[in-house]
Amino acid sequence: MKLSVDGTILLKLICLTFFVGVQSNDGETSKEWFKIEGKVQAPDAWARLNPDWKLHTYVLIDGGEYRAFLRDDASFSVSVPSGSYVVEVSNPTVFYEPVRVDINSKGKFRARRINHIQPSAVSQMTYPLKFKPGMPYRYFQQREQWRITDLLFSPMVLMMFLPLILIFILPKMMNDPETRKEMENIQMPKYEMPEMSEMLTSLFGGGDAKKTTKSSGSKGVVKRK
């Protein structure tokens, strides 16, 4: 409880010193410089594959107002006058969460999480800064993978196979004695089958003569019985 109260007081103090610092920016060049320090971690596997990752990783302070570079041990430091800064690690492959660093005029440092919506909210982070790698950026959309079901259910294939089913499999089912019995029980309206075959005839021309005869044959069976 006490800690949080202290925090808010410190924040006010920092705000105050920040604006004082801004005022003196133009008037005189005398500024005291402070060193923001930190270290960047990289995912091990990725760092092994990209040994030059330190070359392509930059530390930007306030969007490039100041820049820092990574040393061999992936640490960095940058000199800035007192104030409040956004420190971000820019790498084209791996995401790092940016941090806000407040430095008061006495050189006291504090790192906190960036909250754009409530800029005064303090959620403290460790200082010297430690940048842990986040998720790698996903710049690209995934192409849909080719699957056999996609092919089977594609309208074109369905268009090809459904008539075939109608042509070949349905009549076969009719020949099956059990189905025949079932068919009898159902008492299908008689005009339906010829209607279907007529339609197919018109669609496929001569090819459906077989179909017509087949169905008439089965009709004959029914009659005979």
Add this chain to the structure above:
Amino acid sequence: MKTYFSSLFIVFILIQAINGLYEDQIGKFDWRQQYIGKVSHAIFDSTGKKIVVGTEENVLALLHAGTGKIEWRHLLGNGPKSKISSLFVLNNGKVASISSSPTTVRVFDMSSGILQWEATVAKESQPIVSKWAASTRDIVLVEINPSKSGYELLLTEYSSNSGTENVSPTIELPWFTPGTDCQLVFPHLVCLHPHDDAVNVVDVTNSDSHQRIQFSDLGVAVGAGQSAVFSSVSRNLVSLRTTDTLSVYKVTDEGLQRIGAEWPSETVLVSVPSVKDAEAQQRYMSGLVKQEKDYLIRIYDLEADRMLEDVSGTVKLPEEVGEANLLSTFLMRKANGDLSYRYAIGTTDDSFHYGSKKEVYWSREESLTSIIQVEIVDLPVSSIEASIEEEFGSDQVLGGIFGHTIRRLSSQFRQLLIIAQQLMAGQINFVRRDAVGSNNRALERDRFGLHKLILIVTRPGKLFAMDTLSGRIVWQRLLKNVNTDKLRLYVQRTSIHYPLEPQCIILAKSSTSKQGILFVFHPITGEPGNFGSEGYVNLGFNVQQALLLPQNEETEYIKPLLLLDESAVPHVFPPTESALSHVVKMSDNLFVFVADTKSCVLRGYSLAKSTTDHLSSAPVWQLQLCSSNDVVEEEIVSIVSRHPEEKVFSQGRVLADRSVLYKYLNPNMVVVATAGTNHPHHRGYFNLYLIDVVSGAVVFSTSHRRVQSPYHVVYAENWIVYSYYNEKYRRTELSSLELFEGQTQSNSTAFSSFSAPQPLVDRQAYIYPAHITAMKDTFSEQGMTAKHILLGLSNGWIQEMPRVFLDPRRPVVAAATPEMREEGIMPYLPELPIPAEAIVNYNQTVFNIKKIHVTPSSLESTAMVFACGLDIFFTHVTPSRTFDVLNDDFEYGFIALVLTGLTLASFITKRLASKKSLRQAWK
């Protein structure tokens, strides 16, 4: 429950709106070129295979000498405050760079480019003189500061391996006067006051080593009023340049010892080459002597004290480069023992060349880092289409059926010949889309208008034309005798008007007087036009404002350029009768405005009283925007008008109740942004005015307090988006304005500024969690495609943000109604997202994006984007996806397979059926 649904809805919309690339599209239509900026320091490494360069864009880079490619580079900072003041190659294979403000020494490993150490020299007060040098072991800083009894010298040594600081005791300098220019030739400091007739030389490690050497002892006569300037050449040499002489001295404990004869006064530079064998490091010296058109490199042997005439050679720089202003040489011993050299030369057109005695091996066009203006122009029609054009051309001699038939036959014969030729040359490509990098493509228009030419105007006055497919430089040209501070490029005639040739003009100021100069050229070939002398037209007056008329005149199809001179008298270019009569015909509706950014005064002029004999303008209105006094400093930061080629497809927005909210589409409206600081509290503020420049009326204005630059404004259709940095909450914010006429349209046929309705303005602000360096809207040929906003970010990304995210009508979640959802308006969220899928340049970061240029292609869905900064990036964006072309994952093979399968099946079944029916018939 309701909020749950709305959040679900947002997720849905987000998924819909994000429109990313696929991984296999890398490099399909995008390309990037990396640059370093104008080279200001160049040093060969000890092997001569690498060149360490420091540039005016604050880049430290290592170039491969054989190819000119960048091995690594570091941007050390933005703006002139982090300028690289010195650059050293240390003996232990490291590179040291010194940047100013705060003075920082950074030492990088040369082969890997990794930072070894850095030190910041943060001082209470700026020293009067601050000079750096590299000795064998250390990096040395010599500073002269005021002391109690005059001036004192402070020597600081940094160990080159670890950066350990070692400060020596100060040395009093009783002879020092302010204004003295000093050169550090470690361990000596050579100082000369401009009005003095003697040189002071002091050993910075020895307190009583001061010497004063008269000019007469140096063998140089410096008359009154003549200048003499020392500059350091190497670790122990200085050069003294007077008005007409150039001599070189070796600095020793005894003083200055003259070396060799005088160099010709036109010698550009003197530098000591790096030599492969270490013992000969300090033995030679080279100079670049200008000889009429060419340059001569001369090598001087310091030990033998003679000029090596047999090694010297001429340098033939490529055409269209400026004067040489930087030289670095490397000497090596060939197998037969002869010396030969390699040179690296920087020129005033910002290009950088590397070569040997024989030829220039490569050149880097570094002026492309300082692009002023970009226009993307259409290429001429292909030869086949040209023959069709000729067939139906207007100037036909033979008429009637017979004539037509002959023309048709002859043109078809020609087309056949062209196709045969192309087949022979292998130019016809059967692949659907051309891969980037195919350089052999002829410069002609393609079907979808994706092959165009990028015209680029750069700061040193160099023009470039680049192919959009490959990024290849088609031609380049250096403007002569013009002041390159302000250059404007206008496309007067596009290549649509075949057989008339396209024409472009550059408006500039003369380098000798303030008068305007026009340079007329052909955009495809770069050849100067038939105007003035070699395309240069001296206007003979100072240009105040220039305006390219939106419509072309009817005889020559040229868009006349209207120029307003200092007394607001209009002039027309080209000064032909048809252009003049075109202007006079339009003059009733012709208004021009002039803005002075410093004094914030806008003036509107009308050309209504013009006649063909006498063009005249009359002031119509005047507007004073800024309040300037002692406490406030304000100026215009940006003036944005709608793109003249932008088309608005829909006049209004259909609301959920099926009524229409009409857009306020004022073609004469201009957005003027002013920014200022309130001195007593040092608070920045930003004002935005929407001004009708015909009537001078302020349509709308808004103000933001406690904000800072950078400011960016985008204006399209009936909406404006602008960005600023909120000082109070320390975040970048994007504000959005949208203007509507209301439920009724005042005049549906034409817009009149004199009877314009007052618009309803919707506005909303959003938090943007990054730093914006450039902003631009996309637009398409017919305006049907959705609008996206391209944001260049400080980390090198270009984000494509749908405009719907910035819609000012986004309601707060509680107020969101189903009707609004039906309209497609998302509920308000204060912070805008930056999803990685919306980054159009994926991991191809573009450093320091300064400008984004958008041009539509002939495909409605596709716009072309050209972003420039330190790097150049080109890509296509499809804000509403590629709805007018097949996706590139369209399976041609599959559809062909299915079709053939179906045909085969139908044939087989037909055959089977006929067999069966035959059998049936026999039964």
